[in-house]
Amino acid sequence: MASAKIASRGSATEPFQLVGKRPIGRSDADVSLASYTEGHLGFHGFMRVVNARIGRRALVGVMDLPDRNWWDLYDDGADPIEAADEALAEEGFGE
Numbered sequence: 001m002a003s004a005k006i007a008s009r010g011s012a013t014e015p016f017q018l019v020g021k022r023p024i025g026r027s028d029a030d031v032s033l034a035s036y037t038e039g040h041l042g043f044h045g046f047m048r049v050v051n052a053r054i055g056r057r058a059l060v061g062v063m064d065l066p067d068r069n070w071w072d073l074y075d076d077g078a079d080p081i082e083a084a085d086e087a088l089a090e091e092g093f094g095e
Contacts, residue, residue, distance in 0.1 A: 004049060004081045009042055009074075016045025024048050032063045036070075046074045053084035058093045065091055 005019035015023035024045030028034040033051060037044035047070060051062040062070075065087055073083045 002081050002085065003079045006079070009077070010045055011042045012040045015041045016043075016049070018049070030061065030063070033061070036063070043071065043074050046070075046080050049080035050084045050087075053081050054088060057085075058088055062087075 007017040007019045007021075008014065008023070010016040010023075015025050017023040026034070026039075026041060026044050027048065030051065033047055034044070037047055047062065050070065054060060054062050054065065062084070068087055070083070
């Protein structure tokens with residue numbers, strides 16, 4: 001299973017960042033995702049990584065999948081790539 005190399009999980013005021021990449025700032029391009037993350041920069045970046053992974057693998061967005069407690073996964077230190085892959089596997093999307 002793939003995983004992300006995380007430089008910083010961020011916080012409410014600090015962005016999420018992957019190793020060797022720029023911090024992942026807020027983007028309101030996906031209004032549903034922006035609303036879901038409630039202005040928390042770290043969680044927003046985590047969800048952008050999740051959403052990108054799901055989009056590349058399944059051609060849908062994270063908000064198109066059934067509800068999942070993404071906040072708890074973020075708070076528990078989950079890897080966003082692994083969390084996205086797990087969500088896809090549970091919905092029948094293959095490796």
